[in-house]
Amino acid sequence: MQTQKLGVKGIRGDSVFQLLNAAFLSLISVSMLLPFIHIAAKSLSDQSYVVAKDVWLWPRGLNFSSYDFVLSYKQFYVSFGNSLFITVVGTLISMAVTLLAAYPLARNGLPYRRFMMLIFVITMFFSGGLIPTYLIVKDVGLLNSLWSVILPGALAPFNLILIRNFFSGLPEAMEESARMDGASSLRILAQIYVPLSMPAIATISMFYAVGYWNSFFQAMMYLTDRSLMPLQVFLLQLVSNDKPADMVVNDVLSGVTPESMRAAAIICVVLPILCVYPFIQRYFVKGIMLGAVKG
Amino acid sequence: MLKTKKRTKRTAVGIGVMAFMLLAAGCGGNDSGNKTADKTEGQPTSAATASDKGDAKSTEQAKALKDLKITRLYHGAMETFKGADTINSNRLIDKLREASGFNIQYEALPLENPSQKISIIFASGDVPDIMTIAGKSDYFKLAKQGALEPLDDLIAKEMPNVSNMAGQEALDAVKFDGKIYAIPYRQAQKVGNGLLARTDVLKELGLKEPGTLDEFYETMKTIKEKKNIAPLSIATSNPGYFFDGFTPFAAAFGVATPTKIKDGKLVFSWVQPEYKEFLETMKKWYDEGLLDQEFAIKKGTQDTLINGTAVFTPMYWGSVPEIDNALKEKKEGGTVGFIAPPVGKNGESGLQDSSISTTYIIIPKQAKNKLGAAQYLNFLYTPETDELVNYGIEGTDYTKKDGVITQTPEQSANIPWRSIYPLGDTDAGFAARLKAKGLLPYYEPLLQYKKLREETNYAPSVEAYDAKFTELRNYMEENSMKFIMGKRSLSEFDSYVKDFNAKGGQDAIDAMNAWFASK
Numbered sequence: 132m133q134t135q136k137l138g139v140k141g142i143r144g145d146s147v148f149q150l151l152n153a154a155f156l157s158l159i160s161v162s163m164l165l166p167f168i169h170i171a172a173k174s175l176s177d178q179s180y181v182v183a184k185d186v187w188l189w190p191r192g193l194n195f196s197s198y199d200f201v202l203s204y205k206q207f208y209v210s211f212g213n214s215l216f217i218t219v220v221g222t223l224i225s226m227a228v229t230l231l232a233a234y235p236l237a238r239n240g241l242p243y244r245r246f247m248m249l250i251f252v253i254t255m256f257f258s259g260g261l262i263p264t265y266l267i268v269k270d271v272g273l274l275n276s277l278w279s280v281i282l283p284g285a286l287a288p289f290n291l292i293l294i295r296n297f298f299s300g301l302p303e304a305m306e307e308s309a310r311m312d313g314a315s316s317l318r319i320l321a322q323i324y325v326p327l328s329m330p331a332i333a334t335i336s337m338f339y340a341v342g343y344w345n346s347f348f349q350a351m352m353y354l355t356d357r358s359l360m361p362l363q364v365f366l367l368q369l370v371s372n373d374k375p376a377d378m379v380v381n382d383v384l385s386g387v388t389p390e391s392m393r394a395a396a397i398i399c400v401v402l403p404i405l406c407v408y409p410f411i412q413r414y415f416v417k418g419i420m421l422g423a424v425k426g
Numbered sequence: 427m428l429k430t431k432k433r434t435k436r437t438a439v440g441i442g443v444m445a446f447m448l449l450a451a452g453c454g455g456n457d458s459g460n461k462t463a464d465k466t467e468g469q470p471t472s473a474a475t476a477s478d479k480g481d482a483k484s485t486e487q488a489k490a491l492k493d494l495k496i497t498r499l500y501h502g503a504m505e506t507f508k509g510a511d512t513i514n515s516n517r518l519i520d521k522l523r524e525a526s527g528f529n530i531q532y533e534a535l536p537l538e539n540p541s542q543k544i545s546i547i548f549a550s551g552d553v554p555d556i557m558t559i560a561g562k563s564d565y566f567k568l569a570k571q572g573a574l575e576p577l578d579d580l581i582a583k584e585m586p587n588v589s590n591m592a593g594q595e596a597l598d599a600v601k602f603d604g605k606i607y608a609i610p611y612r613q614a615q616k617v618g619n620g621l622l623a624r625t626d627v628l629k630e631l632g633l634k635e636p637g638t639l640d641e642f643y644e645t646m647k648t649i650k651e652k653k654n655i656a657p658l659s660i661a662t663s664n665p666g667y668f669f670d671g672f673t674p675f676a677a678a679f680g681v682a683t684p685t686k687i688k689d690g691k692l693v694f695s696w697v698q699p700e701y702k703e704f705l706e707t708m709k710k711w712y713d714e715g716l717l718d719q720e721f722a723i724k725k726g727t728q729d730t731l732i733n734g735t736a737v738f739t740p741m742y743w744g745s746v747p748e749i750d751n752a753l754k755e756k757k758e759g760g761t762v763g764f765i766a767p768p769v770g771k772n773g774e775s776g777l778q779d780s781s782i783s784t785t786y787i788i789i790p791k792q793a794k795n796k797l798g799a800a801q802y803l804n805f806l807y808t809p810e811t812d813e814l815v816n817y818g819i820e821g822t823d824y825t826k827k828d829g830v831i832t833q834t835p836e837q838s839a840n841i842p843w844r845s846i847y848p849l850g851d852t853d854a855g856f857a858a859r860l861k862a863k864g865l866l867p868y869y870e871p872l873l874q875y876k877k878l879r880e881e882t883n884y885a886p887s888v889e890a891y892d893a894k895f896t897e898l899r900n901y902m903e904e905n906s907m908k909f910i911m912g913k914r915s916l917s918e919f920d921s922y923v924k925d926f927n928a929k930g931g932q933d934a935i936d937a938m939n940a941w942f943a944s945k
Contacts, residue, residue, distance in 0.1 A: 179752035184729040192755075206505045262549045269550055352543060355497075355533040357504060357513055368500065368537045 167401075174198065174394035181391045197395035206357065206365055207399070213277060214344060214362040221281040221343040222336055228286045229294055229335065234320045236291075237298035238306075248295075251288040261352070268353055279353035280346055280361070287342075290335045297331040298324055337411050344404050362400050369396040490798035494528040495554040497547070498846065499785065500537035506842040517819060518844055525814075526805045528798055532846065548573050553790035555799040558611060558849065565786045566887035569602040575789040575796055576605040584800035585609075587807035591850040599884045600786060608786035609803065611849060614856030618780040620764040620872040621674045622741040622749075624731055627653070627760070635765050639678045639707070642768040646716040649737055658717050659736035661724035668903040671721070671740050672708070673778050673878075678770030679704040682778065683880040684899070685935070692881060692942050694935055696902040697923040705909045705916060712910050722907050728752075731762060738765075743868045764871045776876035782883040787849050806849055815848045816855030831858070838862030882938055890937035894930040901929060 168188050173181055177192025185191060201207060235241045236248055258264070264283065273279040301324065309319050325332065347363035354360060369392065504513060513519075513532050523530055533554070535543050541564045547553055548568065559565050568574050581588055581597075588597075591612045600608045628635065628645075631652055636642040649657040660671035669676065669684075676682040681695035681704055688698075695701055711717040718724065718736065728745060730736035732752045741749070746762065753760040769775040789799045805811055817824040817833055818841045824833040838859070845859065860866045882891065905922050908914035914922075 177755065178748070179732070179755040182728050182748050182752045183732040183756070185733075203508075204505050205508050262546060265546050266550055269552060351536040351538065352546060357534065364536065365505070368502070368505065 170394045170397055173391055174398050176391060178391055181394075197391040198399070200392055201369075201395045201399055204365075206360070207362075209358055210360050210362040210365040211403075213359055217277055217280050217346070217361055218340050218343040221285070222339045224281060225285050225287070225290075225339040225343075226332065226336055229291050230320065230325065230332075232286065233291055233294035233298055234316075234324060237295045239303075251286075251291060255288045265352060274353055275356050275359065277354075277359055280349045281343070284346075284349065287339070290338055294328070294331060294335060297328050301327055333411060340407075341404065366396055366400045369393055490528075490801055491795040492527075492529050492798075494530045494556070494795055494798050494802055496530060496532050496556045496802075496849075497554040498532060498534055498558045498849070499540060499560055500534050501846045503843045503846050504534055511843070513843070513846065516843070517822070518815070518841065518847060521814060521819060522811070522847060525811070526802055528802050530802065534846075544568075548790065551792060553792050555789065555793040555795045556803065556849070557788050557790060559608070559786045559788055560784065562784055562887065563892060565600070565608055565788070566602055566892075568788070569607040569887075573791055574607040575791050575793065576607055577609065577789065577800075578606050580789070580796070580800040581606065581609075584797065585804040585807070587804050590807045590809070590812075590852070595884055596783075599886055601886050608788045609850070610783045611785035611787055612851055613781050613783040613785075614851035614853050616779065616781045617743075617777050617869075617872045617875070617877055619670055619673060619740045619742050620777060620875070621767050622731065622739055622746060622762055623765045624734070624737045625761045625763045625765075627734070627737050637766065637769060639675075639768040639770050643711070643716070646711070646738070647714075650714075650716055653734075653737075655735050655737070656715055656718045657737040658711065659724070659727040659730040659739045660718060660721040661727045662721055662903070662907070663723050663725050665900055665903065668906060670778070674740055674767035674775075675708065676701075676704050677776040677878060678768050678774055679707075680770065680772065680774040682776065683878050684895075685880065685882050685938070687881065692935060692939050694898075694926070694931055696898075696906075697926050697931065702916065702919045705906060705919070708910045709912065709916065713912065717910075722911065732756065732760075734758065734760065743872055744865065746868045747865065764868075767875055776878040777872065779877035779879050781877075782880070803849065806847075812848065812852050812855055815844055816852070816858050818844055833858065833862055835862050835864070881942065885938060885941050888934075888937050888941055890930070891934040894934045898926065898929060898931050898934065901926060 165188070169186075172188055172190045173186050174197050175190035175193055175195065176186045177194055178196070180186050180191040232251075236244060238244075241247075259267075268274055268279050268283055273282060305323060306319055309323055314322070345363060347361065347367060350359075350361050350364050354364075507513065507516070513534070519530065519532070535558075540560060544557070544559060544564065547557075548571075559568065577585075588609060592610050596610045596612075597606055600606055600610055623635075627649070631648060633645050633648060634641075636645040646657040649655070662668045662671045669682070673682045676695075679700045680686065681698060681701045683695060685692045686695045686698070687693075708717065712719070712721075718727075718730070727736065727739040727741070728749050731739055731741075731749055743764075746764075749762055753762065767775045767777055787803065789796050793799060806815075813831070817831060818837070820826055823837050823841055824831050826832075839862075845855075848855065857866070860869055882888075885891075905914060909916050909919070909922075
C-alpha cells in the first residue's frame with residue numbers, strides 16, 4: 132500500500148508492472164477458483180452428465196439429488212455437531228491456555244523464563260511419538276471422547292510464541308501503572324493485554340479454529356465410536372476413491388453416482404468455514420502485520 | 427501464509443518423527459510379542475487352557491466371558507444408519523446378542539490407513555477379541571510378531587461351522603510356521619471385470635459378437651472405418667490397473683495371471699514368449715488406432731461408452747448401472763452388455779477370478795475372551811445367523827414361505843447397514859443383496875466365462891516373493907506400456923526379461939516354486 136502511493140503516477144514501467152501483476156494474480160486466483168467451481172457444478176448436475184464427463188463449470192441437468200443424498204445421512208449431522216463442538220470449545224480452551232502461558236513468559240520478572248520457553252520450543256521439533264502419545268491419551272481415559280481431539284494438542288507452541296512476542300511489544304510502563312492502581316496480574320492480562328492485542332488474538336483464534344475444523348488424524352486414531360466422528364473423517368470416508376465390491380453391493384450408492392455425491396459432500400464441508408472466513412479475514416491480515424512489526 | 431507454511435513444515439517433521447517412533451515401537455512390539463510367546467511356551471495357550479479346564483468340568487460354555495469386542499474394517503454401510511439406530515444399537519444386533527448369548531460390541535477401523543491404527547492397537551495392549559485385517563503382508567507381519575492367537579485348536583473344538591466360510595485350501599493359505607492364525611474373510615464375488623460392449627452400435631453396423639481374437643480385431647477395424655473412433659478404451663493410469671484393464675486380451679494368450687504353470691513349475695507370465703506375442707498384438711492395435719491412444723493416462727472409461735467414442739471396454743459389473751442409466755437419459759440412447767472375452771489361437775480365454783480374499787479374521791494373543799470369540803464366530807457361520815445378517819428379521823424385513831425368502835427392494839433398503847455384521851460373505855447372502863438392488867442382471871452374465879485362477883494366491887507367506895511382487899509388477903506395467911506405445915522397441919524384450927529376473931524376479935519365482943513343489 133505504502134509503495135504504491137509513493138510511486139510516481141504515469142511512469143510506464145510502473146503501470147506495466149501493475150498490469151502484469153494483476154494478470155498474474157488473476158491467473159493464480161482463477162486457477163484456485165476453477166476446481167472449486169467445477170466441483171460445485173458437478174454436485175448440482177444430473178448424474179448422467181457427470182458419468183459422461185460432460186460437466187465443466189456450469190451444472191447440466193440441474194438437480195439436488197446428491198445433496199439430498201448426503202444430507203440424508205444421519206452421520207452427516209452427527210459429525211457436523213462434533214466438528215462444531217471441537218472447533219468452538221477447542222478454540223476457547225486453546226486461546227485460554229495460550230494467553231495464560233504467553234503472559235508470564237512475556238514478562239521479565241519470571242524466573243527461568245528462557246528455560247521454560249525452551250521446553251515449549253523443543254516440542255515443536257520433537258514429538259513424543261504416536262504410540263506413547265496414544266498410551267497417555269488412553270491412560271488418562273480420554274480415549275473415545277471428543278476431548279482426545281482437543282486436549283493433547285490444545286497449546287500450539289508456535290502460536291504461543293506469536294502471542295508472547297505481541298505481549299512483549301506492549302510497553303511495560305502500562306503494566307506498572309496498572310499495578311500501582313492495585314490491579315492483580317489476572318486483571319492486567321484481562322483488561323489491558325487482551326483488549327490491546329485483539330487483532331493478534333483474532334488471528335491466532337482463526338489458526339486454532341481452522342486447525343480444529345480440519346483435524347482428522349487425532350479423531351481417526353483416538354475415536355472408535357462412530358457417533359463421535361468429526362466431519363473431516365466423514366468426508367474422507369465419502370470421497371475416498373476406493374470402491375470396494377461390498378460397497379457397491381450394499382445399497383450404499385443407490386441412485387446417486389459416487390462422483391457427484393463426493394462433490395456434494397466436499398461442498399457441504401467447505402461451505403461452513405468459508406462462510407466464517409470473510410468476517411475474520413480483516414483481523415487476519417491486520418493481525419499478522421501488526422505481529423510482524425512489533426515482534 | 428508464512429505461518430501456515432511453517433505449520434505444515436512442523437507437521438511434516440512431526441509425521442517424520444512419528445513414523446520413526448512407530449517403526450521403533452513396531453520392533454518393540456515384536457519383542458514383547460516374543461516374550462508373551464515365551465511365557466506361554468510349554469503350556470497350552472490360555473484359550474486352550476480355558477477350554478481344557480472347561481472339559482474337565484464339562485461346563486465349556488460357561489468359561490467364555492460375556493463381553494465380546496469386535497473391531498472390523500471400515501464398511502461404507504456404517505454411514506447408513508437412520509433415526510436412533512447405531513452400529514451397537516438396533517434390532518439386528520439385539521437379536522445377535524440374544525441368540526449368541528454374548529454382549530457384542532462392534533467398532534470399526536478407519537477407512538484411511540487402517541494398518542497404522544492396527545499397529546497402535548496392538549502396541550497399546552488394549553486389543554479387541556476379534557479383529558479383521560486387510561492385506562496379506564499385515565497379517566503375516568502380525569503372525570510373525572507373535573501377536574496373534576493360533577486358531578488350530580479353537581477351530582477343531584469350537585468352530586465346526588468354519589467350513590461354511592473357508593475350505594481347507596483357504597485355511598492352508600493362511601498358515602504361518604504350520605499354524606493357522608486367521609480365518610480368511612470369504613469373498614462371495616466370483617468375478618469383477620468383464621468386457622463391456624455398446625451392443626446397439628454392433629447391431630447398427632450389422633456386426634456379430636466377436637468370438638476369437640481375430641474376429642475381435644476385424645470387428646474393431648470395421649467400427650474404426652465406419653465410425654472413425656478407437657473402438658477399444660482401457661484405463662490403466664493407476665499402478666496395478668494395467669492388468670485389470672488388459673485381462674480379457676492377455677487371457678487369450680494365456681498370460682492374464684501373474685504366474686502360470688509350465689511343465690509342472692510356476693513361471694512368471696510376464697517374461698514368457700507368449701507375453702511378447704500379447705504385447706505385439708496390443709502394439710498393433712495401438713498403432714492402427716484401434717486401442718485408445720490415451721489408455722496410459724486414463725482413470726476411467728465410462729464416459730467413452732456413454733459418449734460413443736468407444737465400443738468396447740473392460741468394466742467392473744457394479745459400474746454398469748451408472749452407464750446404463752446415463753445412456754437411457756441421453757437423447758441418443760444406446761445399450762450396453764457384456765460379451766465373451768475373446769478366444770486366442772490355442773483356445774485360451776477368461777476373466778480374473780476375484781473370489782480370493784485378502785482380508786483376515788484374527789483373534790489377538792492378548793484378547794481377553796478368546797474362547798468367546800471362537801464361539802461367536804462359529805455362531806456367525808451358522809446358516810440361521812447368515813440369514814439374519816443378510817435379510818434381517820423375519821416378518822419385518824422379509825417374508826418366508828415354503829423355505830423361499832422374499833425381500834422387497836424397500837425392505838432391503840430399510841436395513842442397508844446389515845452387511846457390517848457378518849465376518850465373511852456367503853453366496854446366498856451376496857445373491858440376495860444383489861437381487862434386492864437389481865444388480866443380478868449385471869453380475870450373472872459374467873459367471874458363464876472361464877475364471878483364471880492365480881496359483882500363488884493359495885500360497886502362504888513366501889517372503890522373497892511377497893516382498894518383491896509390487897516392485898516387479900510395477901516394472902512390468904511400466905515397460906508393457908512402453909512396448910505397446912512404441913516408446914521401447916519390442917526387440918528389447920529379451921533385455922527386459924533379463925532385467926526383470928535380475929530385479930528379483932528369478933529369486934521370487936524360485937522361492938515360490940519351493941512351496942509349489944511341496945504342495
